[in-house]
Amino acid sequence: xxxxxxxxxxxxxxxxxxxxxxxxxxxxxxxxxxxxxxxxxxxxxxxxxxxxxxxxxxxxxxxxxxxxxxxxxxxxxxxxxxxxxxxxxxxxxxxxxxxxxxxxxxxxxxxxxxxxxxxxxxxxxxxxxxxxxxxxxxxxxxxxxxxxxxxxxxxxxxxxxxxxxxxxxxxxxxxxxxxxxxxxxxxxxxxxxxxxxxxxxxxxxxxxxxxxxxxxxxxxxxxxxxxxxxxxxxxxxxxxxxxxxxxxxxxxxxxxxxxxxxxxxxxxxxxxxxxxxxxxxxxxxxxxxxxxxxxxxxxxxxxxxxxxxxxxxxxxxxxxxxxxxxxxxxxxxxxxxxxxxxxxxxxxxxxxxxxxxxxxxxxxxxxxxxxxxxxxxxxxxxxxxxxxxxxxxxxxxxxxxxxxxxxxxxxxxxxxxxxxxxxxxxxx
Ligand SMILES: *Cc1c(COP(=O)(O)O)cnc(C)c1O
Numbered sequence: 001x002x003x004x005x006x007x008x009x010x011x012x013x014x015x016x017x018x019x020x021x022x023x024x025x026x027x028x029x030x031x032x033x034x035x036x037x038x039x040x041x042x043x044x045x046x047x048x049x050x051x052x053x054x055x056x057x058x059x060x061x062x063x064x065x066x067x068x069x070x071x072x073x074x075x076x077x078x079x080x081x082x083x084x085x086x087x088x089x090x091x092x093x094x095x096x097x098x099x100x101x102x103x104x105x106x107x108x109x110x111x112x113x114x115x116x117x118x119x120x121x122x123x124x125x126x127x128x129x130x131x132x133x134x135x136x137x138x139x140x141x142x143x144x145x146x147x148x149x150x151x152x153x154x155x156x157x158x159x160x161x162x163x164x165x166x167x168x169x170x171x172x173x174x175x176x177x178x179x180x181x182x183x184x185x186x187x188x189x190x191x192x193x194x195x196x197x198x199x200x201x202x203x204x205x206x207x208x209x210x211x212x213x214x215x216x217x218x219x220x221x222x223x224x225x226x227x228x229x230x231x232x233x234x235x236x237x238x239x240x241x242x243x244x245x246x247x248x249x250x251x252x253x254x255x256x257x258x259x260x261x262x263x264x265x266x267x268x269x270x271x272x273x274x275x276x277x278x279x280x281x282x283x284x285x286x287x288x289x290x291x292x293x294x295x296x297x298x299x300x301x302x303x304x305x306x307x308x309x310x311x312x313x314x315x316x317x318x319x320x321x322x323x324x325x326x327x328x329x330x331x332x333x334x335x336x337x338x339x340x341x342x343x344x345x346x347x348x349x350x351x352x353x354x355x356x357x358x359x360x361x362x363x364x365x366x367x368x369x370x371x372x373x374x375x376x377x378x379x380x381x382x383x384x385x386x387x388x389x390x391x392x393x394x395x396x397x398x399x400x401x402x403x404x405x406x407x408x409x410x411x412x413x414x415x416x417x418x419x420x421x422x423x424x425x426x427x428x
Contacts, residue, residue: 051273
């Protein structure tokens with residue numbers, strides 16, 4: 001349950017009026033709720049209590065130092081996809097020995113760095129990657145812990161850009177080949193230590209069934225590998241979806257009672273624990289979106305309105321460079337005025353300042369008839385929001401704020417124009 005709600009006619013995050021943050025910091029600004037993140041992490045823990053379960057937060061969803069530090073202090077490990085993310089985790093106070101490292105194109109410097117930092121395990125995505133890690137570990141005189149990511153051929157019923165578990169994806173090793181790949185590691189790669197097995201079938205899954213199907217398909221292989229190689233963990237990846245359309249209402253328990261079909265941490269745990277418990281090994285979970293997605297809003301100001309022949313546009317000061325989800329994979333975000341309106345709805349497109357027709361945050365959306373100068377909150381902006389931001393159109397990166405009860409702090413200062421160009425130089 002998230003912590004965004006109207007109180008006394010103004011949208012709040014926990015006990016802080018979002019209008020106050022917009023006035024003090026300016027817009028666009030991402031505002032995160034500490035309570036939402038902490039509660040959801042704690043819920044993961046308690047729901048999985050029947051298992052030897054460990055959470056490796058998927059850093060790419062939101063990698064701000066303060067957010068990583070919050071996760072680390074609550075005992076989470078991390079799922080990383082680059083040397084840069086490993087550096088971030090360490091810099092934020094996280095423990096590298098609690099990190100799993102995924103990704104299809106790990107480079108030699110990244111592999112060396114991860115071995116030096118003694119990460120928990122490499123989750124490998126191809127035989128050539130395994131050979132490369134074996135070679136580098138040999139040179140360094142160490143044994144590299146590895147698991148292979150299996151592609152189990154399960155349709156995650158999600159957007160085509162974020163489905164990863166079918167045989168048309170670049171990720172993982174095909175389930176039909178996994179036994180021979182493990183046999184090859186055991187026979188030919190002496191500098192690798194087979195530590196586990198991994199799957200991750202996609203992101204923003206709103207039903208439990210693809211998860212159970214994938215795990216059921218994997219069980220015989222996991223059991224075999226426990227017996228043959230003594231693997232100590234099975235990672236079931238991340239991918240639990242959040243509520244985008246209905247986000248504001250889903251801050252209340254009544255919404256959940258009326259939407260029993262929506263995946264929850266509990267329904268996920270209840271379906272998977274009976275399958276996983278008999279394995280008797282460590283289970284790794286790699287949630288990203290579910291821990292931070294509903295925990296933030298992007299505040300933006302309405303700059304102009306334009307009534308065209310066919311459409312009404314509301315132009316805002318946040319663009320696809322700040323949050324690319326609508327442009328990249330038709331992501332849906334609820335947009336609410338911070339100052340509550342009543343009864344003046346219109347249908348409009350909410351569009352940003354970027355010179356791209358794909359730069360919209362909402363199309364044909366029924367929304368309050370906000371006027372220039374008013375602040376809007378784009379909800380569920382915590383995952384794959386700031387972490388995908390760019391300076392396209394020479395727009396400095398937005399600020400980030402963390403709310404805790406009735407206090408708030410800046411956790412990323414707004415980028416200045418000087419900072420934006422500081423690494424550019426003229427040729428000799
Ligand atoms: C992105 C990713 C995750 C997290 O996915 P969410 O949908 O954000 O939970 C977990 N594991 C791997 C390997 C990933 O690439």
